[in-house]
Amino acid sequence: MTWGSTAPEAILSGVFALMDRVLPFAFAEPAFMKRALLALLLTAPPAAALGVPLVQHRMAFFSDAIGHSAFTGVALGVLLGVSPTWTMVAFGILVAAAIASVKGRTGLSSDTVIGVFFSTAVALGIAVISRRKGLTRNLQAFLYGDPLAVSDAEILWMAAIFLLVCCCLFFLYNRILLLGIHEGFARAKGVRAKSVEVSFAVVVALVVTAAIRSVGILLVTALLVIPAATARNVARSAASALWISVGVAAFSGLAGIVASWHLDTAAGATVVLCAAACFAVSALVRAAFPGG
């Protein structure tokens, strides 16, 4: 491993060599499969971790809105001739911060505020695309996602977001969860609700936009919501909820990639189906042990 070099290939080749030893299977042999695995393991677990407070705050629609506004970010990037990845992230953060800061300042419920921003953003995206013919092909990769087409540079970018999310979770988790339990109580305990909510929204936007490359705009909410919902079915404490959610995400990422290799199905969608299967099992467990 050549740590001295900052070139993405140099760093990743070391990681790939390690993966060859840990995963000596046929499916993990091609480099694109290793990248797909890395992409999913770097984005799905942090998405699932954020999903726990997200579900507690009933913000599933919010993450969906960020995912869909990413579509506009990509369209803007292509139109302006800059990397769509960057415009997608920037636009996602912008929409997230806007929703989080407007929410609660109007007499409207939060899903209404999200609905307004969400449809405006998507309408803007469609308007931008309609001016340029031939743009749609470019967007397809973002709409459906494809972890098999992730580049080395994107892997490193996902790794950076992974580290950032871990830091944010460390400093933000208690406050965002307490806010989700009872806002007035959290405020009385000194939680600055607005700034915590806006920071959380921005972190969610980062994770959503990072995960879009793997599972696509249409399915990205699944990575946040399904593992967290699974955890909620079976967890009793805050710690177990987070670790079960993260575990379900990591398992689904791995199992989904393997299954898609053997079944020749779209990788992102297969990962989401694996998570859904985990959810089904957890629902059965809950039904079998209602008191558990």
Next chain:
Amino acid sequence: MTSCEHLHTLEIRNLTVRRGGVEILSGIDADIRCGEVTAVVGPNGAGKTTLLLAILGQVPYTGEIRFCRAAEHGEGAPRIGYVPQRLDLDPGAPVTVGDFFALSSQRRPVFLGASRGTREATRASLERAGVGHLAATPLGRLSGGELQRVLFALALRDSPDILLLDEPVSGVDVAGEERFCEFLSKVQRDSRFSLLLVSHDLSVVTRHADRVICLNRRLVCSGATTEVLTPENLAAMYGADAHLFRHARADGHGHLHDGEAR
């Protein structure tokens, strides 16, 4: 105890709260005295909870809320404990009572577990509130009375100077209400915080409060419980529904401050 006998711990002067162009509270003057139980009474929509939120600094207001304390009791901002009216908890939330304590006290994220200090403080305050066995119970499984105790234990953990209780006995049955009031008076005797209690239940107020603040968007009256809760004042607050008062007085036994010099 004598040092702060007649010190006003909280002075509220000309407090006005507006929301959406409507005055929810206007020109309130009131004092909350050290070590006493002050009840806030008034009909629905009188601004009782808003008064608590103003003291907590959670709603914008004009006027003054001043905290004073005797020099020997230390300096700095007052520690205000708050027990909200009811936690509208999501019953499926995977959060235990212990998690709830950890969430509001420790820096370490709860998914890495509670620190030893947190665990010990949690156990001690839960035991003090008589609910030591509930630490591992999910919040959604608590009964109304248990939740009340847990919230109260949490508010007491930080040894508050002032404790704000919003409708402490709502959602609790009569026996539970009696137990809670007895427990409250015991703890308050031991710790001598000032207690500000919002209640619509005049029997609780007449039995346990030293002083009463009657609100109906304005200050209707305030003073010692026995002097203030007159049929005339109640009529001014609730309309002509003064029969509430007679009902409330039917069994006036036990006083929160029995045996204390006043």
